[in-house]
Amino acid sequence: MTQWLIYGAYGYTGELIAREAVDRGKTPILAGRTESKVTALSDELGCEARAFDLSDEVVVEANLDDVDLVLNCAGPFAETYEPMVEAALSTGTDYLDITGEIGVFEAIAGYDGQATDADVTLLPGVGFDVVPTDCLAAHLAERLPEADSLAMGFRAEGGFSPGTMKTAVSGLGDGGMVRENGRITSVPAAHRTREIDFGTGPTTATTFPWGDVSTAYHTTGIGNIEFYLALPKSTIDRMRYQRYLAPVLGLGPVQSLLRTLVDRRVDGPDEQTRKETRAYIWGEASAGTETVVSRLETPNTYTLTVETALETVERTLDGAAPTGFQTPAGAFGPDLITDVEGVERTDE
Numbered sequence: 001m002t003q004w005l006i007y008g009a010y011g012y013t014g015e016l017i018a019r020e021a022v023d024r025g026k027t028p029i030l031a032g033r034t035e036s037k038v039t040a041l042s043d044e045l046g047c048e049a050r051a052f053d054l055s056d057e058v059v060v061e062a063n064l065d066d067v068d069l070v071l072n073c074a075g076p077f078a079e080t081y082e083p084m085v086e087a088a089l090s091t092g093t094d095y096l097d098i099t100g101e102i103g104v105f106e107a108i109a110g111y112d113g114q115a116t117d118a119d120v121t122l123l124p125g126v127g128f129d130v131v132p133t134d135c136l137a138a139h140l141a142e143r144l145p146e147a148d149s150l151a152m153g154f155r156a157e158g159g160f161s162p163g164t165m166k167t168a169v170s171g172l173g174d175g176g177m178v179r180e181n182g183r184i185t186s187v188p189a190a191h192r193t194r195e196i197d198f199g200t201g202p203t204t205a206t207t208f209p210w211g212d213v214s215t216a217y218h219t220t221g222i223g224n225i226e227f228y229l230a231l232p233k234s235t236i237d238r239m240r241y242q243r244y245l246a247p248v249l250g251l252g253p254v255q256s257l258l259r260t261l262v263d264r265r266v267d268g269p270d271e272q273t274r275k276e277t278r279a280y281i282w283g284e285a286s287a288g289t290e291t292v293v294s295r296l297e298t299p300n301t302y303t304l305t306v307e308t309a310l311e312t313v314e315r316t317l318d319g320a321a322p323t324g325f326q327t328p329a330g331a332f333g334p335d336l337i338t339d340v341e342g343v344e345r346t347d348e
């Protein structure tokens with residue numbers, strides 16, 4: 001019997017995925033490090049529960065040994081990917097996650113050879129970050145095969161979950177990142193700002209270290225990549241001032257304080273907000289003076305994460321994903337995203 005496991009199943013996003021999977025008649029094993037939280041959710045949903053933390057590799061391997069696929073929803077992923085990926089390789093378990101962290105994508109790409117040898121698929125980034133943008137990058141590269149630079153970005157409505165905020169907090173000391181001539185390069189926060197039409201009229205957006213700075217290169221081979229986030233001008237100004245605070249914001253005690261604030265104040269968008277809000281994604285590929293632009297309009301970022309995570313889990317369990325390190329569009333092609341209900345793609 002095919003078995004799959006959701007780790008971090010009772011977090012904001014893990015729980016949305018677990019509930020939808022069960023609604024669709026699936027029976028994932030629900031897992032996480034806090035026994036009371038795992039048991040409460042699995043009792044309610046009628047699923048098997050497994051409580052384990054990631055500190056002991058023998059324990060992690062024992063929990064993955066009889067599992068075909070693990071979907072890791074426990075982030076920040078810089079703190080969870082390594083024991084999970086190592087155990088997945090030892091036990092022949094396919095590994096998927098919903099990270100958006102550039103460092104995590106690059107680290108998992110480093111396991112490509114081992115994963116191919118072990119006949120295992122490593123497919124990080126199966127949420128809003130990076131499925132739609134990775135598919136858009138692949139689509140733009142198909143439209144302009146000689147492209148040597150790529151700019152992408154999005155405007156999202158509806159707010160963020162606690163884990164997304166904590167992951168953003170953990171990156172506060174790092175500044176920005178872009179890809180130049182194939183290399184990931186550090187740049188100051190809010191390095192470049194431009195007016196972008198995400199499909200809803202010109203909007204101010206600034207560079208942001210989104211996962212595609214890593215993944216779009218693996219998918220398309222395009223060596224120059226910038227990613228933009230639509231933000232109010234006042235927020236962009238604050239990001240610029242924070243450049244000077246970056247060394248302080250990365251300190252342990254400041255990080256703990258900020259994470260505690262997130263725990264107290266951030267609940268994540270409720271069901272109605274998720275239903276009523278959308279995301280607008282823009283991408284532009286260029287080769288010299290030639291430029292092509294395409295856009296996606298999608299459901300709310302967390303609703304889309306549930307859809308793309310379940311779709312990629314299903315395709316991987318069906319044997320459709322190649323082994324080794326994969327990006328979503330690298331594994332399933334640019335139309336993976338247009339197969340999701342409520343997504344529209346337009347070409348300019």
Ligand SMILES: NC(=O)c1ccc[n+]([C@@H]2O[C@H](COP(=O)([O-])OP(=O)(O)OC[C@H]3O[C@@H](n4cnc5c(N)ncnc54)[C@H](OP(=O)(O)O)[C@@H]3O)[C@@H](O)[C@H]2O)c1
Binds near residue numbers: 033
């Ligand atoms: N790709 C995307 O588009 C996308 C979409 C949504 C979320 N995310 C990312 O997914 C992550 C989770 O977000 P969320 O809002 O669901 O977070 P959340 O509500 O804070 O839940 C986090 C989950 O991860 C677990 N966890 C955290 N650190 C852990 C560790 N070191 N070892 C074991 N378990 C650990 C937590 O367990 P405890 O409660 O027991 O600590 C909890 O189950 C974040 O990194 C977020 O950025 C990405």
